[in-house]
Amino acid sequence: MATFTPPAADAMRAKLLLAARDEFAAVGVGAARIERITAASSSNKAQVFHYFGSKEGLFDALLAQTVAETFAEVPLDTDDLPEWAGRLHDSYVRRPWAQRIATWHRLERGAEAPIEAVVSSTAGAVEAIEHAQRAGVLPRSHRPAVLLGLVLHLAAFWSATAPEFDPLVTAVVPARRRQIVVDAVGSLLRK
Template identity: 75%
Template sequence: MARFTPPAADAVRARLLLAARDEFAALGCNGAKVERIAAAASSNKAQVFHYFGSKEGLFDALVEQTVAETFAEVPVDTDDLPAFAGRLHDSLARRPWAPRLAAWHRLERGDAEPLEAVVARNAEAVAAVEHAQRAGVLPRSYRPAVLLGLVLHLAALWSVTAPTTAPEYDALVHAVTPARRRQVVVDAVAAIVG
């Protein structure tokens, strides 16, 4: 008789994170149901609590993973912030759950302890901008964190004003093609950095 071999812990954890991504992106942490996440991952509630401690722990782990994936896919390029913003725009357009998770995190978890992994990645990005400003590569018209924030928000502009998140605004700009939307991001960042 064949013996049962349980799936690797990493595989179970990855399935739970993937299932949680869609649930949390659609409903936020408060609206999401652990039962649905577990069922979508072919797992159970006990596994969620085993790997993440709580629904909030799962949500936070997913936010940390999403931020890490974004920085890995689109590393900050202080030599060409407009091109970086264009690539980040592309990443967010391909991965619509990323800006939605960030919005839910701000709305529902803003009072929670900051996610150390996210704080560390943001600090590294701000330090890179500051280094580029000191080297004369980037202008000093804005503090490093403010300049990075402007670039990040411009890159996410169309993701947070999409028909599903801001239909009233999208109706005003529906004629702006995807290629033009990307170019608007690149041009706006170029204007900021001169």
């Protein structure tokens, strides 16, 4: 049976996650400081450990929340995967911390046990793609998980490029960047 969390606890947990988002996005897990997170959230270390167990637990909860928010904001659309990739690109532009959190996760937490909430939401997306492939909506040129990975990476292309690449593409305006993502996914899906 699920336990009831009082609204004040929900609010504190949300404040901690928001402060952690800014801290972790800026410096990653290793360099993040609980003291800065608690000061920014008007909280204390005891609350971090109460709600999340550790700094790493806080980070993992933040990653899970970020993935859930992304899929809620941009629900998978297997009927129009190129446009979905465009909307996902738009989400990354509006929420730059999402890609930074994902990058820090790969760099600092990737060897840890998978985060079940992230595995579950990703598995749901893979199942939807597999269903669309079986129905003939999407090509079977790639396994469902590979196709999802390719689309996710294409959608994140502009927000995940190295700063040294930026001078080479300064003429590519934001609207064109989005269209490049849509076109690239469209090309990937052509039979």
